[in-house]
Amino acid sequence: MPDSIEELSRIEDLLPVVEPGVTPAGLTDQIADITLKHPNTKTWLLFVALATVGLGALTAGFAALLLRGVGVWGIDIPVGWGIDIASFVWWIGIGHAGTLISAILLLLHQGWRNSINRFAEAMTLFAVMCAGMYPLAHLGRPYLFYWLLPYPNNMSVWPQFRSPLVWDVFAVSTYFTVSLIFWYSALIPDFATLRDKATRRSHQYVYGILSLGWRGSARHWQNFESAYLLLAGFATPLVLSVHTVVSFDFAVAIVPGWHSSIFPPYFVAGAIYSGFAMVVMLAVPVRKIWHLENVITMRHLDNAAKVILATGLIVDYGYLMEAFMSWYGADTYDSYMMYNRMTGPYNPVFWAVIIINVVGVQALWFKSVRRNVLALWVMSWVIQTAMWFERYMIIISSLHRDYLPRSWGMYSATVYDWLVFCGSWGLFLFCFLLFLRYVPMITMFEMRQTAHKAASTGGYA
Amino acid sequence: MSDAPLYGVMAEFDEPEHFLAAIRRTRAAGYEHMDAYSPNPLEGLDEAMQLSKSPVSRIVLIGALTGAFTGFFLQYYAAALDFPINVGGRPLNSWVSFIPITFELTVLFACLSALGFGVLGLNGLPQPYHPVFNVPQFGRASRDRFFVCIESKDAQFDAADARRFLEGLDPLGVYDVLE
Numbered sequence: 296m297p298d299s300i301e302e303l304s305r306i307e308d309l310l311p312v313v314e315p316g317v318t319p320a321g322l323t324d325q326i327a328d329i330t331l332k333h334p335n336t337k338t339w340l341l342f343v344a345l346a347t348v349g350l351g352a353l354t355a356g357f358a359a360l361l362l363r364g365v366g367v368w369g370i371d372i373p374v375g376w377g378i379d380i381a382s383f384v385w386w387i388g389i390g391h392a393g394t395l396i397s398a399i400l401l402l403l404h405q406g407w408r409n410s411i412n413r414f415a416e417a418m419t420l421f422a423v424m425c426a427g428m429y430p431l432a433h434l435g436r437p438y439l440f441y442w443l444l445p446y447p448n449n450m451s452v453w454p455q456f457r458s459p460l461v462w463d464v465f466a467v468s469t470y471f472t473v474s475l476i477f478w479y480s481a482l483i484p485d486f487a488t489l490r491d492k493a494t495r496r497s498h499q500y501v502y503g504i505l506s507l508g509w510r511g512s513a514r515h516w517q518n519f520e521s522a523y524l525l526l527a528g529f530a531t532p533l534v535l536s537v538h539t540v541v542s543f544d545f546a547v548a549i550v551p552g553w554h555s556s557i558f559p560p561y562f563v564a565g566a567i568y569s570g571f572a573m574v575v576m577l578a579v580p581v582r583k584i585w586h587l588e589n590v591i592t593m594r595h596l597d598n599a600a601k602v603i604l605a606t607g608l609i610v611d612y613g614y615l616m617e618a619f620m621s622w623y624g625a626d627t628y629d630s631y632m633m634y635n636r637m638t639g640p641y642n643p644v645f646w647a648v649i650i651i652n653v654v655g656v657q658a659l660w661f662k663s664v665r666r667n668v669l670a671l672w673v674m675s676w677v678i679q680t681a682m683w684f685e686r687y688m689i690i691i692s693s694l695h696r697d698y699l700p701r702s703w704g705m706y707s708a709t710v711y712d713w714l715v716f717c718g719s720w721g722l723f724l725f726c727f728l729l730f731l732r733y734v735p736m737i738t739m740f741e742m743r744q745t746a747h748k749a750a751s752t753g754g755y756a
Numbered sequence: 757m758s759d760a761p762l763y764g765v766m767a768e769f770d771e772p773e774h775f776l777a778a779i780r781r782t783r784a785a786g787y788e789h790m791d792a793y794s795p796n797p798l799e800g801l802d803e804a805m806q807l808s809k810s811p812v813s814r815i816v817l818i819g820a821l822t823g824a825f826t827g828f829f830l831q832y833y834a835a836a837l838d839f840p841i842n843v844g845g846r847p848l849n850s851w852v853s854f855i856p857i858t859f860e861l862t863v864l865f866a867c868l869s870a871l872g873f874g875v876l877g878l879n880g881l882p883q884p885y886h887p888v889f890n891v892p893q894f895g896r897a898s899r900d901r902f903f904v905c906i907e908s909k910d911a912q913f914d915a916a917d918a919r920r921f922l923e924g925l926d927p928l929g930v931y932d933v934l935e
Contacts (some may be wrong), residue, residue, distance in 0.1 A: 320899055454834075507885060510897065511897055532859075533860075534858065740797070743900070
């Protein structure tokens with residue numbers, strides 16, 4: 296039996312969670328100084344400029360939509376849900392990795408998560424924001440969105456509670472609220488650190504108000520830890536329920552290619568798969584630009600790659616079962632749907648998904664790929680794109696040819712679809728950049744514990 | 757400032773183990789009204805402080821049950837009581853399709869009560885002013901230093917005695933905390 300964490304880690308070929316020399320005090324200063332002193336303002340402004348272009352696209356796309364209606368999009372009958380719903384599913388899936396890291400890995404005592412949970416949770420929040428705007432815009436009359444909520448009204452009607460679309464309203468809004476609560480709760484002690492370290496009056500005021508008078512007394516920590524663990528306990532089934540409900544939007548319908556009982560687990564795995572790809576996409580440049588290689592180590596990228604591989608294989612199983620059931624079920628419409636996906640007009644999308652998500656992802660079995668920052672980063676972009684294609688495949692190639700050949704049709708996105716899609720990237724990037732500059736991007740109070748533990752075990756915790 | 761009444765006497769430590777030992781000795785000396793401040797949660801802090809179990813879990817349970825009831829009743833009321841629609845004789849109380857929203861509201865209410873009571877209410881937050889912040893060194897309580905404070909409202913509190921006692925714990929420094 297190995298008798299120390301260090302030895303065990305060597306046997307299992309694990310990398311250190313933090314580089315040697317990370318101390319609680321040094322770490323606090325390193326992270327807090329990013330927020331208080333704003334290094335790399337030039338690089339930051341460059342990205343902000345890029346994000347502003349995206350926001351401009353979003354404004355233009357939405358202005359056209361609000362003035363002229365959803366007809367400016369490529370949606371029509373039979374394809375009534377286009378890339379806007381595909382992007383909704385894609386964005387909300389991206390969010391799921393943040394909750395997985397912050398809640399599920401906390402419950403599983405995965406100490407390495409401490410360096411990446413804060414920014415992964417921020418990613419969740421902003422991704423859910425991007426996701427949420429699509430269905431709202433899709434309503435056609437977005438200013439009547441409150442009709443989705445159950446409130447006593449003079450029309451004496453209620454939302455249809457038996458519809459998955461109404462479940463979705465509750466699932467997504469609960470998910471956003473709970474993610475925000477979880478994120479802010481853990482920020483209170485960190486805002487207190489910023490308040491105490493700030494030298495500028497404005498910083499002292501703002502972070503003083505945000506920290507709500509937190510003073511870190513034993514009683515504070517006791518209640519906080521208990522509440523934090525409970526939040527994690529509730530966020531864990533919540534995150535699974537959200538993508539399950541999203542998959543019900545499809546699975547409950549009778550469209551061939553949608554009506555499938557494998558959808559909930561298949562969607563959840565796909566969500567975590569693309570979400571972890573997003574974590575890598577963001578972590579690689581962030582650790583480089585703000586010199587965080589000592590706290591976001593190769594261990595984190597390696598672990599993220601392993602999660603991508605594991606969830607990718609679950610997704611592959613989903614593809615396999617979909618194809619198998621279409622054949623084994625011997626339902627004419629269902630087998631035609633699968634045949635049409637493979638050989639029909641949208642077949643490049645299908646084959647791109649298969650080549651990347653089934654074949655390409657196998658590269659992550661190799662340590663040399665997982666531990667090569669550039670290779671992993673490029674792979675995460677490719678995977679992210681493939682996951683967007685996957686949603687395109689599920690939604691559009693299923694809708695465009697269903698039961699009646701008489702009502703078949705084709706779909707192509709218009710410039711307004713693409714403006715809103717690029718705009719959602721702009722919104723995400725803009726929010727994320729504000730977060731990187733004004734909020735501590737690594738959970739300092741948790742990392743102080745990690746650093747303390749790591750000091751006696753050579754970087755393992 | 758110097759005329760302000762004394763809130764307590766505070767000692768500063770830099771090692772968690774040393775800090776926990778100091779708390780235990782302060783407790784053993786019979787001080788009831790005291791508090792300990794740490795930059796991060798610490799294993800053994802609750803035991804050293806002899807804190808009773810936090811009521812957060814019970815409060816969150818009540819929140820969760822309230823959410824479950826609200827979620828289910830909301831749908832039952834709308835579908836079966838207020839606006840019943842007979843669709844081919846299907847049951848009005850179609851409870852299976854009410855489960856997702858019942859679950860979501862359970863989670864929502866539980867998490868709101870965890871924030872409202874667990875993180876804020878029970879901790880007395882938001883709190884705009886607290887005397888411990890009058891000690892300049894206390895700024896490091898959110899970075900890398902640990903503090904033990906004996907409060908003046910303790911029955912056996914005597915400023916000179918408390919100061920002598922804390923100095924005996926071998927701290928980095930002992931400070932008066934003014935109200």
